[in-house]
Structure formats: C-alpha cells, structure tokens
Amino acid sequence: MNDPLEEIFNLIKERKFKELKELISTLHAPDIAEAMEESSFKNSLLIFRLLPKDLAVEVFSHMEPPYQAEFSQLINEEELRELVNELNFDDKIDYLEEIPANLVKKILKNTPENERKLINQFLNYPEYSAGSIMTIEFIDLKKHMTVLDSIERIRRIGTDKETIYTCYVTDRSRCLEGIISLKELILASEDTKIEDIMSTEYISVNTLVDQEEVAEKFLKYDLLAMPVVDLENRLVGIITVDDVMDVIEEETTEDFHIMAGMQATEESYLDASVMELYKKRFPWLAILMISATFTSAIMENYSALIASMTILSANIPMLMGTSGNAGSQASTLMVRSIAVGDVEFEDILKIIWKELRVSSLIGVSLAILNFIRMYVLGKYTLALSLVVSATLIATIMTAKLVGSTLPLLAKKIGLDPAIMANPMISTILDALVLITYFTISSYFFKL
Amino acid sequence: MNDPLEEIFNLIKERKFKELKELISTLHAPDIAEAMEESSFKNSLLIFRLLPKDLAVEVFSHMEPPYQAEFSQLINEEELRELVNELNFDDKIDYLEEIPANLVKKILKNTPENERKLINQFLNYPEYSAGSIMTIEFIDLKKHMTVLDSIERIRRIGTDKETIYTCYVTDRSRCLEGIISLKELILASEDTKIEDIMSTEYISVNTLVDQEEVAEKFLKYDLLAMPVVDLENRLVGIITVDDVMDVIEEETTEDFHIMAGMQATEESYLDASVMELYKKRFPWLAILMISATFTSAIMENYSALIASMTILSANIPMLMGTSGNAGSQASTLMVRSIAVGDVEFEDILKIIWKELRVSSLIGVSLAILNFIRMYVLGKYTLALSLVVSATLIATIMTAKLVGSTLPLLAKKIGLDPAIMANPMISTILDALVLITYFTISSYFFKL
Numbered sequence: 001m002n003d004p005l006e007e008i009f010n011l012i013k014e015r016k017f018k019e020l021k022e023l024i025s026t027l028h029a030p031d032i033a034e035a036m037e038e039s040s041f042k043n044s045l046l047i048f049r050l051l052p053k054d055l056a057v058e059v060f061s062h063m064e065p066p067y068q069a070e071f072s073q074l075i076n077e078e079e080l081r082e083l084v085n086e087l088n089f090d091d092k093i094d095y096l097e098e099i100p101a102n103l104v105k106k107i108l109k110n111t112p113e114n115e116r117k118l119i120n121q122f123l124n125y126p127e128y129s130a131g132s133i134m135t136i137e138f139i140d141l142k143k144h145m146t147v148l149d150s151i152e153r154i155r156r157i158g159t160d161k162e163t164i165y166t167c168y169v170t171d172r173s174r175c176l177e178g179i180i181s182l183k184e185l186i187l188a189s190e191d192t193k194i195e196d197i198m199s200t201e202y203i204s205v206n207t208l209v210d211q212e213e214v215a216e217k218f219l220k221y222d223l224l225a226m227p228v229v230d231l232e233n234r235l236v237g238i239i240t241v242d243d244v245m246d247v248i249e250e251e252t253t254e255d256f257h258i259m260a261g262m263q264a265t266e267e268s269y270l271d272a273s274v275m276e277l278y279k280k281r282f283p284w285l286a287i288l289m290i291s292a293t294f295t296s297a298i299m300e301n302y303s304a305l306i307a308s309m310t311i312l313s314a315n316i317p318m319l320m321g322t323s324g325n326a327g328s329q330a331s332t333l334m335v336r337s338i339a340v341g342d343v344e345f346e347d348i349l350k351i352i353w354k355e356l357r358v359s360s361l362i363g364v365s366l367a368i369l370n371f372i373r374m375y376v377l378g379k380y381t382l383a384l385s386l387v388v389s390a391t392l393i394a395t396i397m398t399a400k401l402v403g404s405t406l407p408l409l410a411k412k413i414g415l416d417p418a419i420m421a422n423p424m425i426s427t428i429l430d431a432l433v434l435i436t437y438f439t440i441s442s443y444f445f446k447l
Numbered sequence: 448m449n450d451p452l453e454e455i456f457n458l459i460k461e462r463k464f465k466e467l468k469e470l471i472s473t474l475h476a477p478d479i480a481e482a483m484e485e486s487s488f489k490n491s492l493l494i495f496r497l498l499p500k501d502l503a504v505e506v507f508s509h510m511e512p513p514y515q516a517e518f519s520q521l522i523n524e525e526e527l528r529e530l531v532n533e534l535n536f537d538d539k540i541d542y543l544e545e546i547p548a549n550l551v552k553k554i555l556k557n558t559p560e561n562e563r564k565l566i567n568q569f570l571n572y573p574e575y576s577a578g579s580i581m582t583i584e585f586i587d588l589k590k591h592m593t594v595l596d597s598i599e600r601i602r603r604i605g606t607d608k609e610t611i612y613t614c615y616v617t618d619r620s621r622c623l624e625g626i627i628s629l630k631e632l633i634l635a636s637e638d639t640k641i642e643d644i645m646s647t648e649y650i651s652v653n654t655l656v657d658q659e660e661v662a663e664k665f666l667k668y669d670l671l672a673m674p675v676v677d678l679e680n681r682l683v684g685i686i687t688v689d690d691v692m693d694v695i696e697e698e699t700t701e702d703f704h705i706m707a708g709m710q711a712t713e714e715s716y717l718d719a720s721v722m723e724l725y726k727k728r729f730p731w732l733a734i735l736m737i738s739a740t741f742t743s744a745i746m747e748n749y750s751a752l753i754a755s756m757t758i759l760s761a762n763i764p765m766l767m768g769t770s771g772n773a774g775s776q777a778s779t780l781m782v783r784s785i786a787v788g789d790v791e792f793e794d795i796l797k798i799i800w801k802e803l804r805v806s807s808l809i810g811v812s813l814a815i816l817n818f819i820r821m822y823v824l825g826k827y828t829l830a831l832s833l834v835v836s837a838t839l840i841a842t843i844m845t846a847k848l849v850g851s852t853l854p855l856l857a858k859k860i861g862l863d864p865a866i867m868a869n870p871m872i873s874t875i876l877d878a879l880v881l882i883t884y885f886t887i888s889s890y891f892f893k894l
Contacts, residue, residue: 186602329728366732
C-alpha cells in the first residue's frame with residue numbers, strides 16, 4: 001500500500017516533476033491526500049499544484065478536516081475560494097464547520113445570496129444530527145413523469161449529484177411522496193409512470209435525529225441513501241452510505257475512548273501533539289485517582305484488622321481485579337448491545353434476571369476454584385479461604401448487576417451509555433469490594 | 448419503532464388474520480424478521496405463512512443466522528429448499544455455513560451440478576476472508592460493447608443481481624479489465640464504447656484477503672462495491688457495501704468483547720442463553736483470577752513490611768487503579784488506531800517517543816496532585832507522600848509504554864491487537880505496581 005507514497009517522495013527528492021505529475025494522475029484521490037498529509041507543507045503544496053483541477057478538489061475533500069484547515073492557509077484566497085466552490089455540498093459544509101468564522105465569511109463573499117442562506121442553515125444544524133451530515137445534491141422527480149422523462153432528467157442534472165441511484169419524488173410544495181431506485185427505473189419499461197412504480201413505504205429521518213440512529217437504520221435496512229425531511233415532511237436533503245460509514249467509525253472510536261477514560265479525539269494518533277494527548281488523558285486519570293482516595297480511606301478504617309491479619313490484604317488485588325473484570329464484561333456487553341440496537345431500556349427486568357443467573361453461576365464457579373487454590377492446594381486456613389470465596393460471590397454478583405444496568409439507565413436519562421463502562425465503575429466497585437471483604441472478615445473472625 | 452411489532456402481536460392474539468396479512472404487506476422485511484424472532488415458534492410460522500413468496504425470501508435473509516437455523520426446522524424440507532434456492536447467492540452461502548452438513552446435503556440435492564460445485568467452493572473460503580463474504584451476482588460487460596448494448600444487457604440480466612450500479616468489464620478468460628459505474632453509463636452518449644470510458648485504476652482484493660482489510664478499503668475509497676479476483680486476476684465475485692457494514696459491526700463487537708475479556712459472540716444478548724453467556728465469560732475471569740495469585744504472592748512476600756506499616760497497603764488500590772487506567776487508555780487508543788489504519792508497526796519508535804513524553808507529563812502531574820492530597824492537605828508523612836508519588840510516576844510511564852507497544856507487537860506476529868488491551872495487561876501491571884511500590888518503600892524506609 002505504501003509504495004506509491006514512497007515513489008512520490010523519491011520523485012520529489014530527485015526533482016523529477018514531469019514523472020511525478022504522470023504518477024499522480026494514475027493515483028486515487030485518498031492516496032494523494034494521504035501523501036500530502038505526510039509531506040512537509042512545501043512538498044504538499046508542490047503536489048497540489050501538479051494536480052488537474054477536478055482531482056485537486058477531490059483530493060482536498062479526502063483530507064482530514066484539521067489538515068484541510070491547515071492547508072487552506074498555504075494557498076491564496078482566490079485559489080481557496082475556487083476550490084471550496086467546487087466541493088460537494090456536504091464536504092463544503094464539513095469544511096466550513098472546521099475553519100474560523102472570519103475565513104468562512106471571506107470564502108462565502110462571492111457566493112450567491114440564496115446559496116449562502118442555505119449554507120448558513122446547514123451550519124446551524126446541531127452537531128451529530130442528521131441535518132449536519134446530509135447533502136442537498138439529490139435527484140428529484142415528479143410522480144406524473146414517465147421512466148423515460150426521469151432518465152432524461154437524470155442525464156441532464158445527474159453529473160454533480162451525490163448519488164443518482166436513489167431518486168426522490170416530491171410534490172409541488174417539496175413534500176416527499178415516494179422514492180425510486182435507478183435499478184427500478186432501468187428495469188421498467190420506458191412509458192411507465194413514476195407513481196405506479198415508486199415506493200411509498202420508504203425509510204426517512206427528521207433533520208434533528210441523532211446520527212447514530214441514522215446509522216442503525218442504514219445497517220438494518222441495507223440502504224445506500226436515506227431522505228431527510230423537516231417537520232412538514234418536506235425533503236431537505238439526503239444522507240449517503242459513505243458518510244454513514246464515516247459516522248459509524250467516528251462513533252465507535254468515541255465509544256472506545258470514553259470506555260477507556262479519555263476524551264474523544266478526532267485527530268489521528270500520529271497527528272496529535274503531546275499536549276493534545278495529555279489534555280485528553282489527564283482529566284479522567286486525575287478524577288479517578290482522587291476518587292480512589294475513598295478506597296484508601298476504607299483501608300485505613302480497617303487498619304487494625306489488617307495489622308492483626310496482614311494475610312487479609314494479600315487477597316485484595318485479586319478480589320478487586322476479579323470484580324472489575326466481571327463488571328467490565330457486563331458493561332461492555334451492554335454498551336455494545338445498546339449501540340447496535342439489540343437491547344432497550346424496556347428490557348431491563350429481563351436483563352437483571354438474566355444477569356442474576358449468569359453472575360451467580362460465575363460467582364459460585366470462581367469461588368470453588370478459589371477455595372481449591374487457597375485451601376486444597378494452598379496453605380491458607382479454612383476460615384480465610386471461605387471468607388475470600390464468599391466475598392467473590394457477593395462482589396461478582398454486584399459487579400454484574402451494576403455493570404449491566406448502569407449503561408441502560410444512562411441511555412434512559414439521555415447520557416452516552418459508554419460513560420457507564422468507564423473506569424469510574426471500577427473505582428466504585430473497588431470500594432464495594434473492600435467494604436464487603438472487610439465486613440465479612442470482621443464478622444467471621446469476630447474482630 | 449416498536450409499534451408495528453406490537454400491532455402484529457395484537458392482531459395474532461385477536462386472531463384477525465386478514466388484517467394481519469394486510470399489515471404485514473406494508474412492512475419492511477427487516478421489521479418482519481424482527482417480529483418473527485421475538486414471537487413464539489407457532490406465531491412466527493403463522494406470520495411466515497401469510498407472506499407473499501418474494502417477501503418471505505427477503506424476510507428469511509434478514510433473520511439472524513442462528514434463528515435461521517432454528518426456523519429451518521419448523522418448515523418442511525420442500526418449503527425450505529424452495530426458500531433457500533431463491534436467496535441471493537451470498538445470503539445462501541451465509542445460511543449454508545450456519546447449518547449442519549447433512550442438512551446442507553439435503554438442500555443441495557436437486558441443485559444443478561455446476562451450481563453445487565460453486566457453492567462448495569464458496570463454503571471452502573476461509574472464515575473472515577473476502578471470498579467468504581462475496582457474491583457471484585454481478586453484471587459483467589465486454590470492452591467492445593457500446594453504452595446502449597450495456598444498458599440493454601443490464602435490463603436483461605439485472606433483476607437478480609446484487610448490484611447493477613457498478614459493472615465489471617472482463618476479457619474472454621474472465622480476467623478483470625476495468626470497471627464502470629451505472630452513473631457513467633447513464634451520463635455517456637449511447638454509442639460510446641465501454642473501453643473508452645471504463646476505469647482501469649480500480650481497487651480490488653484477492654479472495655483470501657482478510658475482511659477487515661476489505662472494510663478499510665471501502666472506508667478509504669468510499670466504495671459501493673468492490674471486485675474480488677483470484678491469483679490470476681480472474682473476477683470471481685464482488686463485495687457490496689451493505690455486507691461490509693455488517694462486517695464492520697461484527698469486527699467492532701468482537702474487539703469490544705475481547706477487550707473486556709470475553710469470547711466473541713455472534714448472538715444478540717437477549718437471545719443468548721444463560722449457559723452461553725456463562726461460557727463466554729467464565730474462562731477469562733478464571734484465568735485472570737488465577738493470574739492475580741501472583742499479586743497475592745508479592746504481597747505475602749512483603750508481609751513484614753506491610754505489618755510494620757499498614758498505612759502502606761492503604762495506597763495500593765489507588766496505585767493499581769491509576770496504573771491500570773493509564774495502561775488501558777494507551778492500549779485502547781492503539782487498538783483503535785490500528786483498526787482504522789492510522790498506525791502501523793513501522794511507527795513503533797515514533798509511538799514510544801511520543802508516549803515517553805506524554806506519560807512523563809501525566810506521571811509528574813498526577814504525582815504533584817497526589818503529593819498535595821497526601822502531604823499538603825492530608826495527614827501523611829513527607830516520606831510516604833514522596834514514595835507514593837514516585838511510584839505513580841514510574842508505574843504510569845511503564846503502563847503507557849506497555850499499553851501502547853503490546854498491541855503493535857501482537858499485530859506484527861499475527862495476533863488480534865485487541866487481545867493486548869485485554870484485562871490480562873492490567874493483571875501484569877498490577878504485579879509491576881506492587882513490585883515497584885514495595886521496592887521503593889523498602890529502600891526509602893530502610894526496611
């Protein structure tokens with residue numbers, strides 16, 4: 001995969017610009033964008049100047065948004081305006097969202113009034129909403145048209161459309177009446193009326209719907225594109241599958257980062273500066289460290305018990321580790337099940353009942369295993385072995401119940417469920433483990 | 448979203464089958480499949496019998512594979528054979544992979560010899576390879592055809608194809624020469640020759656390439672379909688974007704599960720039985736619990752130290768928690784960066800250098816915070832506060848380095864990087880924390 005990149009760098013080094021121009025014209029836009037991102041600004045600009053105009057626009061649209069913003073400052077205002085004007089509407093919006101407001105103004109200076117209005121409307125859709133990822137470049141048809149009329153219309157206006165494979169049938173007030181795929185058009189006879197073959201049972205979303213919900217529908221119904229309507233069912237845009245795949249990648253990365261106790265980051269690891277990485281990671285680590293002070297307080301509270309039986313403390317790391325692992329199994333499973341739409345809040349009782357059974361089975365099995373390790377194979381007393389095993393059962397069951405229900409509760413009150421599979425849970429579970437363990441020990445050893 | 452499901456259940460309860468039939472015919476196949484999966488077998492069969500044949504096939508293809516296998520046993524052999532014969536080729540393969548070999552034989556009994564051969568070839572592609580997710584239902588064109596010829600060919604053979612939006616140009620020995628999109632065909636003039644407008648710089652994969660790599664290419668190049676070729680560049684199938692989205696969902700779920708110390712599961716949470724969930728979760732918990740015995744051994748080794756200074760043990764949960772959190776931040780970031788193709792093994796030195804700087808910054812910041820908490824605000828001695836802070840710096844740096852490099856090493860030797868973001872790492876880190884802490888303490892307190 002890296003060969004074309006290396007070749008580009010070599011040709012630049014040897015200043016063979018004619019060969020470079022030839023090579024570049026055979027490459028795909030995403031690969032050229034990648035080469036530019038990995039080059040110095042000087043070489044990046046050099047590559048850019050060698051690109052034919054159409055390809056230059058495509059390459060620009062494939063750059064990562066932060067790099068787009070940086071790159072914008074390398075070229076002059078006139079060049080930039082031309083470039084941005086040629087972008088697909090949704091790429092244009094993505095770009096304008098990324099750059100400072102005064103640059104947006106400059107770029108839109110010569111844009112016609114009605115397009116500028118539209119752009120401003122799009123820039124105002126909430127982040128992560130269907131409105132923020134849709135495009136206006138779709139094919140609209142009328143239901144009285146014939147298949148032949150429609151194909152002619154597609155021929156006439158199709159070039160700049162994001163997709164021509166799904167067409168949208170609207171009435172005079174732009175309300176969506178049906179959709180029809182190009183496949184259906186191609187396979188139908190030429191004089192068929194659109195209203196006779198269009199599908200009226202289509203899947204659509206409102207502009208304000210969260211992009212995660214959009215992604216779920218694409219997955220469930222195997223869509224290539226989806227219409228976005230406003231509250232009066234007027235068609236305002238469409239979302240295409242390539243943008244949805246980017247959304248899924250982003251949302252998944254966000255979940256992973258949240259679950260590891262980091263703030264979500266859009267930049268790729270190698271591009272992020274040390275300070276940026278520090279800022280994403282430090283806050284949660286600090287919060288968690290301070291929260292863990294509770295565990296120290298609990299241990300100090302039982303310091304007499306520990307002093308009289310130091311062997312007690314030797315099992316604490318194992319107990320905390322096991323309960324944390326059991327909890328994170330349950331919470332991860334639940335976060336993922338919520339994300340792919342397998343479970344909902346209404347299932348909570350079923351889930352609690354299932355987890356009660358699974359966790360008691362696991363708790364008892366691990367307790368037996370632990371008892372064998374400590375008492376049968378090890379040198380521990382019967383009493384201590386029983387105490388540790390009993391603590392295992394109690395804490396595993398707690399961990400599983402807490403881990404599986406908190407993500408559902410988070411979702412219910414409008415939070416991201418992934419927050420509840422965050423290390424915060426382990427810290428809470430650590431405290432619960434210590435309290436349980438010391439309570440059982442005090443009781444058992446009558447201390 | 449649940450309303451149609453509820454309506455179905457109500458109509459069944461009231462035995463209003465005519466209304467039920469009407470309602471069902473207005474629903475989308477994925478919704479009907481969902482309703483059937485949530486019904487009793489009896490009602491599921493009832494819904495199925497009310498479906499028009501075409502819709503029945505589509506509904507069947509939208510069932511989860513384990514449910515497909517169960518459902519197959521409800522209908523008679525003749526019905527099943529008819530149903531399976533009507534499936535899209537890739538759905539047929541997916542289904543046949545799921546059911547027992549003797550049932551496969553029965554179903555294929557009346558299949559023509561050459562199709563049976565093809566099916567057996569597909570069933571033999573390695574799991575998770577490009578070959579295992581492709582379909583043979585594509586449009587092939589010849590380069591000497593005109594646009595009009597091509598569109599006529601698409602009209603003639605397009606009905607059963609998985610996609611008609613990308614067409615594949617092959618030579619006499621079925622080698623792939625170029626691809627052309629239906630958009631290009633529609634927008635070109637009718638007498639243009641295919642060879643003049645087809646694209647020869649297409650993205651393709653070999654049958655044996657891992658499905659994750661296929662998914663990465665779809666994401667990078669915004670593809671709707673991708674040709675799959677054998678070692679002689681003969682076109683053997685295509686992969687469509689809807690199947691790739693399912694692959695991404697599966698692979699992501701697998702990563703989440705592995706990272707939480709569970710065996711990956713294909714079934715949805717609510718469908719999985721208690722015993723299945725137990726089997727997925729118990730092995731790792733047991734392994735991790737046994738591994739944690741090392742931590743007990745280390746603590747026992749230092750029991751004299753702990754007995755003389757019980758206050759030492761009070762900081763252990765906080766130290767282990769913080770190091771575990773720091774490690775899982777780094778490993779999660781790395782696993783995700785590898786999965787989306789942001790970093791490769793070759794970047795390892797850059798990564799180590801970056802993590803050294805980030806982790807020393809974080810280590811020092813947390814150490815200062817901890818020192819303030821213990822010495823300035825708390826009632827701890829200067830010596831203990833310094834020991835705990837020094838341990839924090841050392842263990843955070845270790846955790847970050849271990850967490851960020853192990854996933855890369857795993858990838859290098861052909862393992863799933865997610866395994867290295869698994870709780871096993873925390874267990875190793877726990878042991879390292881204890882050793883570091885007690886070593887520093889012994890030295891500092893001259894014990």
